[in-house]
Amino acid sequence: MHLPDLIADLGLILAAAGITTLIFKRIKQPLVLGYILAGLLVGPHLDFFPSVTDTKSINIWGEIGVIFLLFSLGLEFSFKKLVKVGGSASITAIVKVLFIILAGYLTGKAMGWKDMDSLFFGGILSISSTMIAIKAFEELGLKHKKFAGLVFGVLIVEDLLAILLLVLFSTLAVSQQSAGTEMVMSILKLAFFLVLWFLAGIFLIPSFLKATKKLMNDETMLVVSLALCLVMVLLADKVGFSPALGAFIMGSILAETTQAERIEHLTKSVKDLFAAVFFVSVGMLIEPAMLVKYAGPIILATVVIISGKILFTILGALLSGQPLKTAVQSGMSLAQIGEFSFIIASLGLTLKVTSDFLYPIAVAAAAITTFTSPYLIKLSEPFYNFLNRILPKKWLDGISRYSSSTEGMTTLSDWKILLRGYAFNTVIHSVIIVSIIFLASRYLQPFIANNVVNGMKSTIISLVVSFVIMAPFLWALSIRRIQKTAYSHLWLSKKFTRGPLIAIEAFRIALGVFFVGFLVYEFFDTWIAAGLALVLMVLMMFIFSRKLQSFYNKLEKRFILNLNARENQKPDILPWDTHLTELVVSPESEVVGQTLASLMIREKYGVNIAMIERGRTNIPTPGRDERLYPNDKLLLIGADDQLAAVKTILEVDIPETESEKNFPDKEMTLQKVVVNLESPVYGLSIRNAGIREKAQALVVGIERGTERILNPSSDFTFDNGDVIWIVGNNKKIKEVI
Structure with missing residues (x-):
């Protein structure tokens, strides 16, 4: 039987991506760069590696990656969060996009290009890459930083502006004249459907999820979530909008439900898989010969993208009332182009109004800025510190006063x-x-x-x-x-x-x-x-x-x-709110020599100690009388703020980006177990069930109906339908519960 090309191509892509990402993980470089390199290696332009044959199907899979990535973004940044940065994000995005379009147009004219080439060039350079920014933020652990909210808000506004640019450019390409009426109608149409989808979604979907909650295991929830995402994608496409916009809208709707964290957790693997295929497909578009031929315009485009976006994003953010630090960090996080740039470039080719060289320039500039983006994000805080030192004090005071004054503009008549x-x-x-x-x-x-x-x-x-x-x-x-x-x-x-x-x-x-x-x-x-x-x-x-x-x-x-x-639900104890982290006890720490009972880490901070690694000895779920010694490695479970508080008393000096990691080699995982009538622990208390002794595991939380109990007492009795969140060895837990 002949193996379909798609299966062989996927195997080749994932194998190449797996090898390059392992290498990039080893050398502590962003994984996005590994995906791009894998795409270059398996692309049609290098002969000394096996090449993908069915590129059309791979590109379709890449588009699915765009959809799921935008769906994931919507889950993390709901409409309420976007409203909080809506004004600032809108001003920043509009200032940045308008100035970059102008800079791109003038750059194109300076190189002797036609008006349409220059205009499309400006449009290509103006839109930053949502996916690259998300991926970089995930890998650098910056998603929950203050400036990340503004960056994601700007990216969403830019995606909406990109849709309007597509409408405007299409009209200009066909009529070769101003399209004011079409632009206004497009804006009204977009606003109409955004409001309608949000109202209908908030009214119907949470009610549906609540009514079917008892039927929703993890498998069913995953299928239903992806189905809702793709239904909204179809609706968005049906009315003439970007499919990615539909995915984001559905993610934002689901973000307002009580199941948001669960859905985000379940869909993460699907998103990661298809996003990897997308980034590999981008790398496949890189043609080395074309890069050499148009090296000058590519370098110029890259300079405009990086310098222009940093400058104009900072300008827009400052005008919107953001502090200088937030503005600088946002500007250096948005200095790249991506998926919408490819769409704008391909639109010009499809309508036959742009030259053939524009698309490879866009792909090359996107690839280069994809490589530089994570490093610019890392350098954003040092660059702010540099500006803070060299800028005149009058300027800094003026920016600070302006930012403070805009924050205070809340009184309404x-x-x-x-x-x-x-x-x-x-x-x-x-x-x-x-x-x-x-x-x-x-x-x-x-x-x-x-x-x-x-x-x-x-x-x-x-x-x-x-x-x-x-x-x-x-x-x-x-x-x-x-x-x-x-x-x-x-x-x-x-x-x-x-x-x-x-x-x-x-x-x-x-x-x-x-x-x-x-x-x-x-x-x-x-x-x-x-x-x-x-x-x-x-x-x-x-x-x-x-x-x-x-x-x-x-x-x-x-x-x-x-x-x-x-917002009204009780505090959650799900695994994506709490996670396993390893901290090392410093010899100078005041906790050295003290027992766990005297430290009361669980009682004071809500953090559980899952394991102590002492040399070659592992102590799973240590007892209250266990003492801490210098250089003990503690495997802790807790939320970000709880772990940060414990870290201060342990005085551990490790890089921030390495403070969160899982430890599968120790076989300690956080998992969910549902109690039924046949469970060995049914009707028993936590103490009598002997979970700590038999499974070397720790019960950190229990869900009973709508009630959520964090760090339950040892007298708690298990009942049918209880959901237990437990940390320990997976195999031993299955033997006991």
């Missing part, structure tokens, strides 16, 4: 509070109503006409059903009282404020009437019938106002409950 509330209310309910009208006219009415009744009856039924669904949202749009306190202050404070308030209320009612008329117009051809239907519907909405209010309040309560479910 009653008018601002009221207008913001009205704007928020109007946008949300307008999006919902328009989507209902669209779905009713495009799908509901044809379905009823083809499957239930046809003719005028189908039109009337469709209209009535649509109006009933719309009614609660129409009430909220036109009648519901918003920001009552601010409204009362304005109404009672001065008489001349009442006129604008009345005008606003009249506008709300008129907007509601307009939407009802829009709905009716979609179904009726005659103005007389449409007018009668409009009057009847408006009257019904006012007559049943109380019932609509009650029903809407229930919908809103469910939405708010789902939106805040993750």
Whole structure:
């Protein structure tokens, strides 16, 4: 039987990636660079290594990697987190993208290129790589640093800007003229679907996950999560957006659920696999001969990318009110190009408006900046310290004052509070109503006409059903009282404020009437019938106002409950919040010679000692009377902040990037065990079950229904359905539990 080329190619890719990443891990270099090198080795341009034959399929797998990587990003940075840096991220991204496009265009013209080549060149250079930044942050352990939030916010705004650039460039390429109307429509369309997807997702998906929680084991949760991701990818593609954007949206929706950490943990391996294929596929695009031929433009492009992005990102971040340190670290984290740059470059080739040399230049510049990016991120703090020393004190004080002043701009007047509330209310309910009208006219009415009744009856039924669904949202749009306190202050404070308030209320009612008329117009051809239907519907909405209010309040309560479910849940004890870390007891530490009972590390810090390695002797789950000696290696389990506190008393001097690591060679792992009626420990207390003695394991947490118990007492009795989080030897745990 002939082996399909795809399987052989995947085997070759993963083998090359495995070898190069092991080497790069050994020499302590970013793994992304290993993937790029593996792609170069198995690509079609080097003859002394086996080459991939079915590059088209590999590129498809690489696109899947983009999707899962953006899905993972959405899981880590929810909409709430993005809103917190939304203003700063938007200003930084817009300033950076606009200036880089201008710099790229001027650079292209300086080299004698055509206008379209120069414009596309600017677009290619303007968008930083989300995937490279994520991967570098993961490997350097910087995802939870302060500036990382701003960087990821900028990257998401840039992805949205990249979609707009694709629309603009496509229009310019076809019409060779300004595309202002198309740009505005594209922005409105994007905003419309972002709001709609978020509202629908938050209302439906957490409720679905809650209803099916008892059926969701790890396997089912993984399948359902990936299915939801790909469904949103299809929806995004269907309405003309980037599939990667759809994946990010679904990740952001799931990030607001109580299952977010679990989903992130389960999908990590899938993301890592496909992301590796993507980076290898990027390396395969590198053609050594083309690099030599266009060495000058490639070097110039690289200089523009690195220097321009650092400079303009710092400028944008400072304008948005960020401190100098955050601005510098963000700028040096965004000095690369990636996936969207390839898409923009390929668009020019597809539309036949750019020269053939533009794509290889983009690939080469992306490869070079991929290599330099991790090193620039590492150097960001030293570079800030350098700037802090050489910049005039007046400049530093001015930046600090500006940053502090923008942080303090939080006081809002009653008018601002009221207008913001009205704007928020109007946008949300307008999006919902328009989507209902669209779905009713495009799908509901044809379905009823083809499957239930046809003719005028189908039109009337469709209209009535649509109006009933719309009614609660129409009430909220036109009648519901918003920001009552601010409204009362304005109404009672001065008489001349009442006129604008009345005008606003009249506008709300008129907007509601307009939407009802829009709905009716979609179904009726005659103005007389449409007018009668409009009057009847408006009257019904006012007559049943109380019932609509009650029903809407229930919908809103469910939405708010789902939106805040993750914040309201009790502290989690899942394995991605706590992890195994090795710390070494310094000979100078004050803990030397003391017993674990006297140190009370578990009681004070919430950290458990899973093992003590003393020379060639291992002491699993040490007892309370065990003493600590110089150079003891402690295998600890806890959260980041807990481990950091313990590290200070142990006085361990090890690099930050090596402080977190797993130790499979010691066979100590954190794992989950579910108790059932047949479990040996069912009905026994932790002490009587003998888990510590028999399995050399430690129970660090228990889930019972919605209750979560961290560091349970030895008297705790196991019951059917309890989820035990336990650290110890995997084989021995299976023998005891």
